[in-house]
Amino acid sequence: MSSADWIAISPLIAVAAAAVVVMMLAAFWRRHAIVAAASMIGLAVALFCVLPARSAAPRMVTGLLAIDEFGLFYVGLLLKGSLAVAAVSYGYLRARGRDAEEYYALLLTATLGCVTLAVSAHFVSFFLGLEILSVSLYALIAYTRERARSIEAGIKYLVLAAGSAAFLLFGMALLYAEYGAMGFAPLAKALKASGGANVYMLAGMALILVGAGFKLAAAPFHLWTPDVYEGAPAPATAFVAGVSKVAMAALLLRFLTQLGATDSRPILIALSALAVASMFAGNLLALLQRNVKRILAYSSIAHIGYLLVAFIAAGPMGAEAATFYLAAYMITTLIAFGVVAALSPRDRDADAMEDYQGLFWRRPWMGGAFVAALLSLAGIPLTAGFIGKYFVVASGIGSALWALVLILALNSAIGLFYYLRSVVAVYARPGEEAKAADRAPGFSLAGGVALAVLGFSLILLGVYPAPLLRLIQTAIASL
């Protein structure tokens, strides 16, 4: 490996090193604030390393990792997301008292898995990244072990993720058996040479979609989502929903684009089936739900459905729309779960609708941020979510996907019901008992700053998306 290679993967190295440092700190110097600060600094350093890495790009490192504008864009996005999660976690864990230090080591290794996924261009790094992420998530989800639900969620996720990883692995094996290649680029070349899709290729791709669909929580692989979102501690849910899905989607985008899979009709139909199923399943399941974390879980299923529409839309337009959508989705999700984390009392998570009754009158900024996130999820103008949805619809129309776009519009209408119902709750007059509980135990300065920055970005992207769009265009052009 040349020095340029090292520079190119320096963000990954920085995250890995931060994980080790935090593990050591947790062993010898158990101070929550120090450990949290160290992990945030580590993530910030990694984020800073993206700049020199960009100057070294584009570059294949060891045939496994493709350091290009696309990968680095997502690395930057994921690191920012992790930073926000770490900041939000601090107050949440402080309110819970003991044994918070190892959490950050897990968060950092999970982040490492995510950034690996974002730059991997090979089945080996794909699988490695996925497993680093998954194993860290098992423990993160079950971290509040005094709550039975948290343990239950961790075990459910472990069983199902391991099972779906087996599907994924089998799919990879089928492709390797047929084409004798595991890197995306050689695979694409072999695919072209063999003159298009055959049974092995299609079966392998379908199995890989099962594995990826599970991680993304696309229907019908979505059943775990509400239980895990509800059971996991709120900041960990934020990571699962906001960060890990973005990583998986980035990999899928690269994989499908490089293999030219979006030209293959069977794959497109499979993706369309996933999209339609996810949109309907997510929105219908959320409709009368009264648990906020479960509402957000179902809503995320629906959003993956919308996102897949952009995947199906051909060409750079679709990829750009998908990338913008993911950025907007990540910001929005992190705000929503960030507010949940900040409001959570010591012994449970603030996930009942009653916890949000009159939130705006008790804590106007927090209520405002939550409403902004809900409106962004619903796709109301002047929020990032609107622009994201707008681009997805535009890319769908550009590729004449009329049926999908109509279904998307119908589902947006269904979705409005439960988003607006939550908004109404936030603005309702608070009840007496809610007034008595007028505290945000999980709130910290770091979390507040993170929420403020995220909220500002949410509005900024809604009114002035041009700079991010330019960045995304260069990223997609490098793919």
Place this chain on the structure above:
Amino acid sequence: MSLLWLIPALPLAGYLALAFGGSRLSRAAAAWIGVGSVGLSALVALGVAAQFIGTPPAGPAFHQTLWTWMSVEDFKPAIGFYLDAMTVVFVLVVTGVGFLIHLYSVEYMAGDEGFRRFFAYMNLFVASMLVLVMADNLLLLYLGWEGVGLCSYLLIGFWYKDRVNGRAAQKAFIVTRVGDTAMALGLFLLVWQFRTLDVQQLMTQAREQWRVGAGMATAAAALLLGGALGKSAQLPLQTWLPDAMAGPTPVSALIHAATMVTAGVYLIARTHVLFELAPAAQLAVAIIGAATLLISGFSALAQRDIKRVLAYSTISQIGYMFLALGVGAWSAAVFHFMTHAFFKALLFLGAGAVILSLHHEQDIHKMGGLWKRLPLTFWTFLAGSAALAGLPLITAGFYSKDLILWSAWSSNAGGPALWAAGLIGAFLTALYTTRLVCLVFFGEEKGRVASKPGWRVSAPLAILAALSIVGGFVETPRALGGIRWFGEFLRSALPAAPGVEEAPERMESAMMLIASAAALLGIVLAGVLYLGMPRVVEGIAKRAWGAAAQAFWLGGWGFDWLYDRLFVKPFVWAATVNRDDFIDSAYNGVAAFFSLLHRGIIRTQTGRVRWYAAGVALGAVALMAIVLWVR
């Protein structure tokens, strides 16, 4: 010029600071923010205007595009501003008059519990109005248009604890909405035809592609006219403005006299190309203007509430502007907009000072003899009234109104009938204005003056009074110096009225004399009637026909009565009959259908991991089946 964006951004920032600072701000801080943001904006506007006049831009206008909101094929709405000569005039008036009224409000609203809310809304209004007049594309223009509508609603119903005010706000909102719908359709029509949002491109393309009298051009112009009628309170959508006086008086001055209600005038002047292509629509503008100015002139004569007199007078004066637009005298309309903004803002603020000093008494028959008690208010009010009445030679209102009357006579699109309507209107204006002054300031004292206005009220009155006098010397008839500054300045944005320049000077002078005579006749007649022979007026009012006319005019020609029978009552009746809305049952059906689906699908969430794993496996099978089956 690069600071152009600051002009709307400053009041917007003021609004945000006031809205989010909320109750944490002291009253003094709120006043500083509220007045200061508009004041700074006015300063920037002055600087920009000076630069615009000193070093004019290469084309007719200066363009500033901040950023493009989104860009998909033809749909590229930009956050961009367009500054031509007409915009300069509007921006100066909006920020300048706006600043004076904000300053006045600090004293007027001093004791109000909604002090911060008031300034937040006022700042938002100024920002929206500036966006409206500076927008370079239809989307931004529409944003400003709706923004001022929203602020108007919020401020009419500012004292929302009184039901009447809330109703007035709703009435204003709903009536203007009728016009707004027409306007939105007009905008859609334009975008659909020309595939661009840029106003100037639209106008160029319309001129190139549509011939004069084309059906499409007439439709577009008529729809835009609908929007203008609603916002500017012209026939038949004028009924909301008198009720809008329920808001605080500075609001009436700023929004319902000086600026927002002239948005319709701005819209038509901005899209004058369309109206030139649609002579039928343009004729409609002129006729509506003439009819409105007459009807509301008579109504103003019968009102008892000082603010309602001024409200009807505003409708009537905007009628003049529409008349000017209708005969193609675009710059005359803008000229009258400017002078009207000065003297009508002045009159409202003066009325506010009177109302305040009399403990919120608004009935002019309970006022009187105030000229000794409130000398400054009296003299400034007199200046404003003289301008409104069109007192010859020395007032701004005389010059702008005379120019409109002359254009109505001499323009190719005008004619004797339109001119005669304007002339009768001028007589009526003088009559009701003088009646107002006589009843309020002369005669016996009826109310007791409780307080005298402070400097924050006096200074705006004095400045506006000065402007009401000298503001007209920028455009004078040929017999009186023939100054053409204003028209020349606007020439790069608005063409001259065809035929006006060519008409003989002797005719112009004769017309001027006739108009002066009409105004003087009105003033003298009202003076004699209300000061010298009040018995005669009472006698007329006691006769059956006199009382009937008075009641008819007091009620605004029965439009409210008519609309109540025609629209409100049937609507309420239909709503009552249809209490269990049969259309709702369709929606409820949809909702029930989806909740049924929800109840079905929620059963899949059993919480059992074996079932979830089965779900993944079945999904995998299904996916495999799909790809292999459609292969």
